[in-house]
Amino acid sequence: MSKSVGTFVWICVAALGAFCLGGIALHRGESISSAWLVLAAVCTYLSAYRLYAAFIAAKVMALDNTRATPAERLRNGHDFEPTNKWIVFGHHFAAIAGPGPLVGPTLAAQFGYLPGTLWIIIGVVLGGAVQDFVILFCSVRRDGKSLGQMAREEIGKIGGGTALLTVLLIMVILLAVIGLVVVNALKGSPWGTFTIAATMPIAVLMGLYLRYWRPGRVLEISVIGFLLLVASIFCGEWVAQHAVFGPMFTLTGMALAIALIIYGFLASALPVWLLLAPRDYLSTFVKLGVVMMLGAGILLVRPELHMPALTRFVDGTGPIFAGTIFPFCFITIACGAISGFHALISSGTTPKMIASEGHILPVGYGSMLLESFVAMMAMVAACSLEPGIFFAVNSPAGIVGATPAAATATITAWGFPVTPQQMADLARHVGEESLFYRTGGAPSLALGMASIFSRIAGNEAVLRFWYHFAIMFEALFILTVIDAGTRVGRFMLQDFLGHIWKPLGRTSWMPGVLLTSALVVCAWGYFLVQGVLDPLGGINSLWPLFGIANQLLAAVALCVATTILIKMHRLRYAWITLLPLSWLVVVTYTAAWQKIFSDAPRVGFLAQASALEAGFQSAATRQLIFNNRLDAVLCGIFVVLVTTILADSIRIWLGILNGTRSAANRETPFVLTQLRPEEL
Amino acid sequence: MAAIHEFWRIVVGILHELSDQTAYRRHLAAHGVAASGPEWRRFSEERLQQKYKRARCC
DSSP states (O other): OOHHHHHHHHHHHHHHHHHHHHHHHHOOSSOEEHHHHHHHHHHHHHHHIIIIIHHIIIIISOOOTTBOOHHHHTOOSSSOOOBOHHHHHHHHHHHHOOSHHHHHHHHHGGGOHHHHHHHHHHHIIIIIHHHHHHHHHHHHTTTTOOHHHHHHHHTOHHHHHHHHHHHHHHHHHHHHHHHHHHHHHHTTOHHHHHHHHHHHHHHHHHHHIIIIISTTOHHHHHHHHHHHHHHHHHHHHHHHHOTTHHHHTOOOHHHHHHHHHHHHHHHHHSOTTTTHHHHHHHHHHHHHHHHHHHHHHHHHHOOEEOSOSSOGGGGTTOSSSOSOHHHHHHHHSOTTTOOTHHHHHHTTTGGGTBOSGGGHIIIIIIHHHHHHHHHHHHHHHHHTSOHHHHHHHHSOHHHHOSSHHHHHHHHHHTTOOOOHHHHHHHHHHTTOSOOTTOTTSHHHHHHHHHHHHHHHSSOGGGHHHHHHHHHHHHHHHHHHHHHHHHHHHHHHHHHHHTTTSGGGGOTTOHHHHHHHHHHHHHHHHHHHHHHHHOTTOSHHHHHHHHHHHHHHHHHHHHHHHHHHHHHTTOGGGTHHHHHHHHHHHHHHHHHHHHHHHOSSTTTOHHHHHHHHHHSOOOHHHHHHHHHHHHHHHHHHHHHHHHHHHHHHHHHHHHHHHHTSSOOOOOOOOOOBOOOOGGGO | OHHHHHHHHHHHHHHHHHTTHHHHHHHHHHHTOOOOHHHHHHHHHHHHHHHTTSOOOO
16 A cells, blocks of 8 residues: 555544544534544544554654564563563453443443543543553563552652552552442342352352362363353343242342442452452453454444433432532543553553564554543443433432432432333333442443343343343453452462561461451452442442542653653653643642542542531431541542652752753663564 | 364463463473372462462452
8 A cells, every 4th residue: 555545644633533433522512433433443543543643653752573573582481571562462362451431431320421532531541541652661671660660760769669559549449339339230230239249150160170070271271160050041031030039149239338348358368269360360351352342232232321511410410429520521431541550460460471572552552542442431331221211220319319219309300311111111121120329330331231232132021131241241251350359359468478577478478368358358348348438429429439549550650651751862852751640630639638628528529528417417427437548548648648749759850951860760671672573 | 164163263262361271281281290289279370379479450
């Protein structure tokens, strides 16, 4: 293809993307086809990859294919191993794709489809993908070092230590909030609860199979495990209708929270091969399969979006979480646009597998674009529901009223018609008793996914299967994040406590293992129970807290990236990381300020505590008052930690610019690659 | 046809990587040993210990 034809094709792609973006931005009134969103996203991603990412790769990073990567130089047959770029791409995408890109956009749909969609597309191109790309590059040039190590070496000990503490605190909030998503999806749902409970014996069976019967046959047992999972969904319907088993698996939110806490403790303390690892294998394959199915489903069905472009809740009075579009839309959607956690993955296993520097572009930037597309699919699935149904499922009883009649009347009065009969029919179609007050986003996302899948494979008769399949898929990999996250938190805590008393740092000393597991589980379990008891549904307070924390971690990663760019004498290009960093600082500091000090009780933690204090005080109210103050303190701690790193970074940048500080960075020296082209 | 074959090769490669089967093959080659129950247990314990010390994504 000649250069002029290529240029023409790219101009067409960019023009189509701009046309679709304009279309979704200006369209008002009637429903719109999801094809507009999908085309706008895909064309923007392609243009950004071809132009912006290629510019960063060539001018800013100067990726050098002749330079040996750590995978080649430190090859050890374990973690350092040059690997095919598409395999690393798949591996990296599987690692960064968690529940965040599915839940965040679903919650943000309360503002309408437009704000979230624009943030997902623009945020990933200028922020999230740049962060992942630059951090992966920095780690590859530093022998695969982690974000914490790079922060310590490039910024200083304070920055490094603060980064580690920030990660530990964020993990606690993350595990609590995604635990709450599962609890709200499964409460009062014997079918869903049975299916998820069944995943545990299935995982143990897989663990035993792998260890004793057919060692190493992971794919083989994963296929068997998946078939058993599907069988458990079919059995779940029978269990739910059974006179004895039905009530046994019909659990309250609190009972589910306690079960989850016990599960987290066991998964952290038990041998990893028995429960955690087999679940993780199964969850990874199911996750990739469902994401591909959802992508294909949306392309085939192209559902209409019934949610308006902008809802009345842009004013901050939303029932799912309170707060105006700015800043709350931008912290609610993290993982699909920019997520600090990705920086941990980009400086974890992935840099040790990169065979050539040229692969950093598709792996770092490209995988994040795909993750953003997952978020876009979640937005489409949520917005394809009738808005009345969406709000009836996602609004807490404390906002819309404690009975179906009251809830539907409130939601209809907002301009989103829905009736108790409509909700009862829908619940019956999906095999549930009720779909009201299921805050957290998982059930509404499952409804959207089930509707898309059932239009391809089957009809309304199989809607119940697809709904529970979607719930199983969401809960399965959320639980995998919880059990693996608890274990990671335990290791981090042991690492820290080992400095105080050595035996506590030993991972083979059982009392230390049990104590630190219990501490980590109690920490996130406390916030989970707080969410279950919250009359506003818990998501209202915990998700923004998690969003602020996650975006602040992204700010830490971008501080490290900017410092390294300045040390590389790329000051004129430092804006590529300073731009998203500045945006994140403005967004997160504003959100944190509002969450702590806003006068509106539904927004500000302290205002809510004061409002509760002014009323009747029972033991439960006193607990709520304490919880709100605790959330305010935690939010403040996040801001102080990140301000410390930011101030430390700015001090270093100014020092380098003034010439009072050395610009020496810790990049490993150039070594010519010995890999042959066929080995790449 | 060649493109489909290449695509399939990559899909299988990703599945093997995610299931640690490729890493196990590398481990066997690096240590010059044959696949066996005890060897898998040795490999998986070492690998999983490392794997679950790293932060997970949200």
